[in-house]
Amino acid sequence: MLQKLNAYQLTAVCFSSLLAIGLLFPVLALACDALGQAKSAEVSIVKGASNPSATEPYNPSPLTVHVGTNVTWTNSDNTGHTVTQGNPSGNTPANGFDSGIMAPGKTFTHMFGTSGAIQYYCTLHPTMLGEVIVK
16 A cells, blocks of 8 residues: 655655666666677778878877777778788787778777787888777
């Protein structure tokens, strides 16, 4: 049987309900993150990226992501580029990621499975440098 609530009781019930909902949503968000639901981030190879004076050929860079994140690079320039792990000084890991030549408008995706600061560059335009920081 339902009882009539006075204004004070009704206010207390409403406030308690809102408080419980407000506390529940962040917990659910953390739980979804902990379950490893797909995470993603995007980087653009900007127009004019191959110009040696370009200050940010990959945008954003550096990019900070969590372990397990898929990063997708999109070639928004009007010429081909690569996304190759390492740097033009020869520090390119044998098993590192490499997009191959990406035509304008094409994309490349790589999943970062371990933490660290990962450098990458364009093999066709070695002044194009980028970094992903994985936490």
